[in-house]
Amino acid sequence: MADILTLKNITKTYGENTKNPTQVLFGIDLNFEESSFNSIIGQSGSGKSTLLNIIGSLDRPSGGEIFLSGKDLSVFTNKELADIRNQYLGFIFQFHYLLPEFSALENVLMPYKISKKELTKEIEDRAYELLELVDLKGFENKLATNLSGGQQQRVAIARSLINNPKIVLADEPTGNLDSDTTEKVYNLLREINKKFKTTFIIITHDRHIAEKTDRVIEITDGRISLDIKK
Amino acid sequence: MKNNKYNEFLDLLEKEDKGKSLLFILDLLNSGVDVVTVYEDYLIPSLFDFKCLAVEQEICIWKEHTRTSIIRTVLEASYPYIIEQRKKEIHKKVIVLCPQEEYHEIGAIIASNYFYLLGFESLYIGANTPSDDIVSAIKILEPDYVALxxxxxxxxxxxxxxxxxxRENYPNLSIILGGQAFSKAESLEQVTYNFYLKDYKDMVSFANEVRK
Structure with a gap:
């Protein structure tokens, strides 16, 4: 498989122009293959979330290059990066960040609405399909606040897929869930990976999730300390 | 070696018949088949030769655990033959164990038995051994090798x-690695070790080197 994402010598320093700059990433080199299912592990403060934010273009590196589907992200403006993010990337976080005053269906459609494209029947059908995929058929019109924690996270997963992203970046997607729901969410992510060939990069503390991924990358003190494939 | 005898043994395992499986192997050993042949041609292949029908998928882990349990009993019962067929003593001590969270111990038990058979003083510590306890065991037992x-x-x-x-605590102690987790060279490259022993053949070569 070809690489969909390449990181070359990525560094990140916070407070670069202050008296006490803090470097959190040191020369990270990584490639991710299309359709691969990866996890990133590491202790709190190791730099893994910073790395995911940089991969997701939510933050810019202090040094190094990122190529997404062959595009060098460093040359784009923030506005252009936002468009690329919308086109290529889906995000799942530990907290679902659903908008409470909207229904499950409306939340799933939210990234599309933000893109200000016309809402077509095709897109609406896709939102219904995605909710069915995450086993929430019949819950489309329920307000987010009337769903359980596991159901809310599944809505968030459906939302991450609405723009048909090439890569889904997940930061502790099961960190807030009990073990049974964690297993269901993992199975769902795997199913999506197989069905849509979506590349997954999952940050997790949960060894039961990490050991089921096809590749485990461990970050220690801002450096890759282990990179193993099944 | 997929011979008729092996298939006979596999049938007993498929039926989860612990008693008959054990007696089958003891019959082989009593008839003069050497313990290495029993391990290499019967026990080890049977751990991989696993039928898991799609309709049975939900019970496959259960079946796998049952298979492991039977093989563990057979391995314990084979120990008198390991003692009997042991090679000349090497006067080197090896402790064998699985690190923390590693519960698959059959490979470690087989490796420990093989080390003893080949003349090492071998001690199997166990599965899922906490790292601090491993360091303590090394301090007390003073082995020449630790095999993971x-x-x-x-x-x-x-x-x-x-x-x-x-390595930090005992820089002169040799670390031996084995097991399926190291089947890719890139996995080995990321771990500190002295020897990687893939199978019995590797262990024999290693023992011969140590004897020199």
Whole structure:
């Protein structure tokens, strides 16, 4: 498989122009293959979330290059990066960040609405399909606040897929869930990976999730300390 | 070696017949088949020769655990033959164990039995051994080698830290690695070790080198 994402010598320093700059990433080199299912592990403060934010273009590196589907992200403006993010990337976080005053269906459609494209029947059908995929058929019109924690996270997963992203970046997607729901969410992510060939990069503390991924990358003190494939 | 006798043994395992499986292997050993042949041609292949029908998928782990349990009993029962067929003593001590969170111990038990058979003083410590306890065991037992058996590739995370810790505390102690987790060269490259022994053949070569 070809690489969909390449990181070359990525560094990140916070407070670069202050008296006490803090470097959190040191020369990270990584490639991710299309359709691969990866996890990133590491202790709190190791730099893994910073790395995911940089991969997701939510933050810019202090040094190094990122190529997404062959595009060098460093040359784009923030506005252009936002468009690329919308086109290529889906995000799942530990907290679902659903908008409470909207229904499950409306939340799933939210990234599309933000893109200000016309809402077509095709897109609406896709939102219904995605909710069915995450086993929430019949819950489309329920307000987010009337769903359980596991159901809310599944809505968030459906939302991450609405723009048909090439890569889904997940930061502790099961960190807030009990073990049974964690297993269901993992199975769902795997199913999506197989069905849509979506590349997954999952940050997790949960060894039961990490050991089921096809590749485990461990970050220690801002450096890759282990990179193993099944 | 997929011979008729092996298939006969596999049938007994498929039926989860612990008693008959054990008697089958004891009959082989009593008839003069050497213990290495029994391990290599019967016990080890049977751990991989596993039928898991799609309709049975939900019970496959249960079946696998049952298979493991039967093989563990057979391995214990084979120990008198290991003692009987042991090669000349090497006067080197090896402790064998699985690191923390590694519960697949059959490979480690087989490796420990093989080490003893080949003349080493061998002590099997167990599965899922906490890293601090491993360091304590090394301090008390003063082995010449520590052998780590790792099956689940995720356990390379803890193995990397453990081998680093062993090397820091006991720089002269040799670390031996084995198990399916190291089947890829890139996995080995990321762990501190002295010897990687893939199978019995590797162990024989290693023992011959140590004897020199």
């Amino acid at each position: 058996s790792v099956s689940n590739y995720y356990n390379l995370v803890v193995t990397r830290k453990l081998t680093k810790k062993i």
